[in-house]
Amino acid sequence: MKTRIIIATVICFFLQWLVNPTYGQNSKWTIQKCIDYAQQKNIQVQKTLLSTESNKINFNATKASRFPIVDASARQSFGWADKQSTGSNSYTFSGSNSSTYSISSSVTLYAGLKLQQSIKQSDINYKAGVYDSETMKETISLNIMDAFLQILYAEEQVKNYKNQVDLTEKELNLASERLKLSAISNSDYLQVKSQLATEKQNLANAQGLLSTNRVNLMQLMELPITNDFEIEHPDLTNLINKSRKSLPDSVYQIALALKPQIKSATLRSESSALDVAIAKADYMPRVSLDAGFSSDYMSALKGSSYSFQLSHNFSPTIGLGISIPIYHNDQIKSKIELAKISTQSAQLDELNTKNQLRKSIENACTNVITAQNEYDASKEQYQANQESFAVASEKYTQELMNSVDFLVQKTNLITSESNYLQAKYNLIFSYKTLDFYLGIPFNF
Numbered sequence: 001m002k003t004r005i006i007i008a009t010v011i012c013f014f015l016q017w018l019v020n021p022t023y024g025q026n027s028k029w030t031i032q033k034c035i036d037y038a039q040q041k042n043i044q045v046q047k048t049l050l051s052t053e054s055n056k057i058n059f060n061a062t063k064a065s066r067f068p069i070v071d072a073s074a075r076q077s078f079g080w081a082d083k084q085s086t087g088s089n090s091y092t093f094s095g096s097n098s099s100t101y102s103i104s105s106s107v108t109l110y111a112g113l114k115l116q117q118s119i120k121q122s123d124i125n126y127k128a129g130v131y132d133s134e135t136m137k138e139t140i141s142l143n144i145m146d147a148f149l150q151i152l153y154a155e156e157q158v159k160n161y162k163n164q165v166d167l168t169e170k171e172l173n174l175a176s177e178r179l180k181l182s183a184i185s186n187s188d189y190l191q192v193k194s195q196l197a198t199e200k201q202n203l204a205n206a207q208g209l210l211s212t213n214r215v216n217l218m219q220l221m222e223l224p225i226t227n228d229f230e231i232e233h234p235d236l237t238n239l240i241n242k243s244r245k246s247l248p249d250s251v252y253q254i255a256l257a258l259k260p261q262i263k264s265a266t267l268r269s270e271s272s273a274l275d276v277a278i279a280k281a282d283y284m285p286r287v288s289l290d291a292g293f294s295s296d297y298m299s300a301l302k303g304s305s306y307s308f309q310l311s312h313n314f315s316p317t318i319g320l321g322i323s324i325p326i327y328h329n330d331q332i333k334s335k336i337e338l339a340k341i342s343t344q345s346a347q348l349d350e351l352n353t354k355n356q357l358r359k360s361i362e363n364a365c366t367n368v369i370t371a372q373n374e375y376d377a378s379k380e381q382y383q384a385n386q387e388s389f390a391v392a393s394e395k396y397t398q399e400l401m402n403s404v405d406f407l408v409q410k411t412n413l414i415t416s417e418s419n420y421l422q423a424k425y426n427l428i429f430s431y432k433t434l435d436f437y438l439g440i441p442f443n444f
Contacts, residue, residue, distance in 0.1 A: 028232040031148050031442055034221055035141045041222035048136045052129035059122040066115060068107035075100045096300045101310070104292030112284025113277070121274040128267035134260035138436070140220070145432055145442045147217040151231055153425040154210035160417055161203040168196045168410075171396075175403065188403035195407050199414075234444035239428050243372065248365045251437055252358050258439040265353040272346035275339035282332045286323040293317065357437075364433045371427040375420075382413075382420040389413040 029037075039045055080095040108115065175192040178184045218225055256262055293316040297309040304312075325332065392409035395401035432442060 027228070028230045030232045031145060031234070031444060034148060034217065034231070035144050035442060037223065038140050038144050038221040039137045042136075042140050042220075043222070045133065045136050045140060048129070048133040052126070052133050055122070055126040055129040059119075059126045062115075062119045062122040066119075068105045070103070070105045072103045073101070096298070098296060098298045098300075099306075099310075100294065100296040102292060102294035104290065106288060106290040108286065108288050110285070110287040112281030112286075114281035114284075117274050117277045117281065121271050121278070124267050124271040124274070128264045128271065131260035131264035131267065135264060138260065141442060142433070142436055143220055144217070145436075146429060147213065147220055148231060149425055149429055149432075150213040151210065151217060152233065152236075153421065154206065154213045155233075156421055157206045157418070158203065158210055160421065161199060161206050164410075164414060165196065165199050165203055168192070168199050172196050174397075178399075183399060184403065191403045191407055195410070202414075236424075236428060236444060239431060239444065240375070240424065242431070244368055244431065244434070246365050246368065246434060246438075248358075248362045251361045251365060251434065254439070255357055255361060255437045256354070259357060259437070261353055262357060265350040269343070269346040269350045272339075272343040275342055276336060279332065279335040279339045282328075282335065283325060285325075288321045288323075289319070290321065291316075291318040361437050364430065364437060367430040368427075368434055371423070371430040375423040375427045378416065378420040378423040382416040385409075385413045385416040 076097065076099050078095060078097045082091040083094055172192050175184060175189045179186065179189045214229060215225060217231075218229055223229070293314060295310045295313045295315065297306050297313070301309065389409050389412075392401060392406050396403070396406040435442070
């Protein structure tokens with residue numbers, strides 16, 4: 001019986017592993033796992049991928065238009081009429097049938113290179129669509145990275161507030177004993193009690209922020225809300241204050257060669273320029289070639305078999321045609337002018353995309369310097385308040401400091417700790433944002 005249970009357990013575990021290969025493994029979400037999941041599930045990313053697939057189909061259809069069009073047709077007809085009998089005035093109502101078969105083909109030989117330009121444009125549009133998808137994925141990645149860091153920040157904030165609450169509870173117990181011994185006044189005791197209530201409120205707010213940040217990340221990932229969601233806690237020590245001094249122009253030049261939105265904007269501009277060439281092609285003659293053959297059978301032709309008629313009624317044709325545009329009510333001219341305007345608009349879009357990238361990089365480089373300075377200042381202030389609080393704690397324990405002065409020192413410590421924590425994560429985010437423009441993956 002015991003052996004059967006063991007075997008059943010092993011089989012269940014194996015089946016679970018087949019369904020979910022990650023079963024039994026660490027379920028915590030890494031930053032890369034979050035990004036991969038979000039890129040796979042995000043609606044906007046999926047829509048851009050569908051748009052890219054449509055562009056690919058259009059490209060293949062445009063290429064296929066170089067080849068001839070071939071059509072085949074067949075028709076079977078039946079008819080009835082009064083027919084006069086030979087050598088008499090009598091009429092007979094009788095029927096007849098006929099069959100017609102044909103195959104035709106046509107191909108455009110020349111259209112002012114319009115077809116070649118259209119193929120080139122379709123190829124460019126397809127490539128631009130691929131870069132649009134990459135742009136959307138990068139945007140999602142940046143948002144996921146920000147949300148991921150916000151959770152790490154909130155978790156560390158909760159941890160700090162819990163430590164403060166635990167410490168203040170000990171201080172309240174000590175104050176309660178001193179109050180019983182009349183070593184402190186009831187006012188001093190109430191000050192400590194009030195401080196504990198404030199810190200519990202801060203802890204509740206921090207826990208609420210953590211829950212909100214978790215929900216935000218899960219929603220960005222299009223992941224249904226679950227209480228089991230946990231992220232991995234990477235070692236951020238090596239990311240803290242590297243004293244980076246990146247020049248905006250250097251970063252911009254690198255980003256110009258890497259960022260998909262720039263490549264997409266450039267291709268869109270090239271595609272729009274081809275609209276002018278395509279419109280001008282309508283001024284050129286159009287040369288086409290057509291060919292075909294047909295055959296038929298009529299039952300009214302007595303004495304000729306079905307196969308005999310089809311073989312002797314065989315009629316091949318071939319033709320060469322040319323169409324020369326002479327006057328089209330300025331339609332072609334208008335199309336060319338509109339295409340030129342569209343080209344100028346696309347060029348402005350390309351320039352605007354580059355300007356937006358340059359401004360974002362300038363802000364990112366400025367934010368790095370600012371974040372580094374703020375981190376250094378907040379760290380120094382936090383360390384100074386730690387030392388001051390250590391001295392104050394010793395004095396308070398030895399009853400050499402009243403609760404009011406002691407709580408002032410503690411409040412300063414809590415404030416500086418919060419500022420230091422915020423500065424640390426602002427610095428990490430600024431570094432990662434700069435890495436984003438340099439094409440460095442979001443790994444911790």
